[in-house]
Amino acid sequence: MSTKRTLEGFFRPTQPKKARVESSEEASTHATYPFPVSQFPPSLKDSLGFCPAREGRVINEQPDLDLLYFEPYITKRIERELFEFLRQELFFYRVQYKIKRGLVETQINTPRFTTVFGVDETSYFAPDGSLMDSKTKTPIPKDRYKCRPRPLPACLDLLRKITEGSTVETYNFCLINYYASGDDSISYHSDDERFLGPNPAIASFSLGAKRDFLMKHKPKSGFETQSATKPLKLSLASGDMILMRGPTQSNWLHSIPKRKGTGSEKGRINITFRKAIVKYGTENYYQYNVGAGGVYKWDPNREEMVTWKEEAM
Ligand SMILES: O=C(O)CCC(=O)C(=O)O
Numbered sequence: 001m002s003t004k005r006t007l008e009g010f011f012r013p014t015q016p017k018k019a020r021v022e023s024s025e026e027a028s029t030h031a032t033y034p035f036p037v038s039q040f041p042p043s044l045k046d047s048l049g050f051c052p053a054r055e056g057r058v059i060n061e062q063p064d065l066d067l068l069y070f071e072p073y074i075t076k077r078i079e080r081e082l083f084e085f086l087r088q089e090l091f092f093y094r095v096q097y098k099i100k101r102g103l104v105e106t107q108i109n110t111p112r113f114t115t116v117f118g119v120d121e122t123s124y125f126a127p128d129g130s131l132m133d134s135k136t137k138t139p140i141p142k143d144r145y146k147c148r149p150r151p152l153p154a155c156l157d158l159l160r161k162i163t164e165g166s167t168v169e170t171y172n173f174c175l176i177n178y179y180a181s182g183d184d185s186i187s188y189h190s191d192d193e194r195f196l197g198p199n200p201a202i203a204s205f206s207l208g209a210k211r212d213f214l215m216k217h218k219p220k221s222g223f224e225t226q227s228a229t230k231p232l233k234l235s236l237a238s239g240d241m242i243l244m245r246g247p248t249q250s251n252w253l254h255s256i257p258k259r260k261g262t263g264s265e266k267g268r269i270n271i272t273f274r275k276a277i278v279k280y281g282t283e284n285y286y287q288y289n290v291g292a293g294g295v296y297k298w299d300p301n302r303e304e305m306v307t308w309k310e311e312a313m
Pocket residue numbers: 175177186191204213254255256270272
């Protein structure tokens with residue numbers, strides 16, 4: 001063995017426990033990002049061209065329900081790589097906020113990691129990353145938003161375009177949840193905010209650990225007779241995508257309940273694509289998915305989310 005190789009071996013840094021995910025040289029940058037987000041490696045980009053892997057199955061046999069379930073959407077060949085890539089490349093938040101009911105103020109700790117990209121229809125990002133007014137095509141006034149909207153990084157924008165093609169809908173927002181373990185959850189809610197317009201379509205991807213997705217009809221008011229609806233339980237697997245559309249959001253609630261000992265500790269990423277039509281939607285999404293706290297990033301050596309510090313880059 002030559003001296004050179006011996007020395008190289010001596011100085012080689014200790015390997016991380018898990019090999020880092022392959023990532024390409026170019027990355028998406030923006031003044032609002034804490035750090036650049038890598039582009040998909042060619043292996044991922046090429047295989048996404050073959051998605052959806054299956055046709056969607058319509059689930060609409062109950063009142064006010066219209067789902068299109070792709071089982072899976074992301075081909076088996078790449079779902080693991082896509083999960084590892086996104087978990088490693090994105091920045092996340094653990095948002096805290098206060099709600100006031102009457103005189104009582106309660107602190108809410110969002111029980112999952114979140115992040116968001118996008119801007120509502122009244123604005124768009126110019127190629128240089130600046131925000132423009134959709135009507136006048138001129139730069140927006142500095143004070144239009146209480147938050148600092150972020151463009152979708154190239155990797156998520158590619159997935160958005162593919163999703164638009166297969167759902168025949170358009171989206172300008174990408175929200176991401178990371179459920180680190182079975183203790184992370186989202187309680188029963190519906191995504192029928194007025195800023196999404198009537199009958200919003202929401203495309204929701206699952207990657208990583210399998211988790212139960214529960215749906216139940218909204219309670220009827222006291223005067224109405226209880227409609228004959230059955231709660232629904234879908235076991236969402238890595239690569240699956242569920243499109244919720246039509247009257248679904250205004251009539252049904254959905255949740256990911258806490259779960260123990262079913263592999264949930266391996267972590268699950270949920271990606272939703274939505275379309276916000278007014279400025280308030282942008283402010284709401286950044287308030288509840290970025291907030292004012294610190295940045296978290298996946299640490300491949302510790303295999304957990306850790307607080308990210310600028311000097312660590
Ligand atoms: O994680 C999921 O599958 C659902 C997430 C969700 O409902 C939401 O972010 O509004």
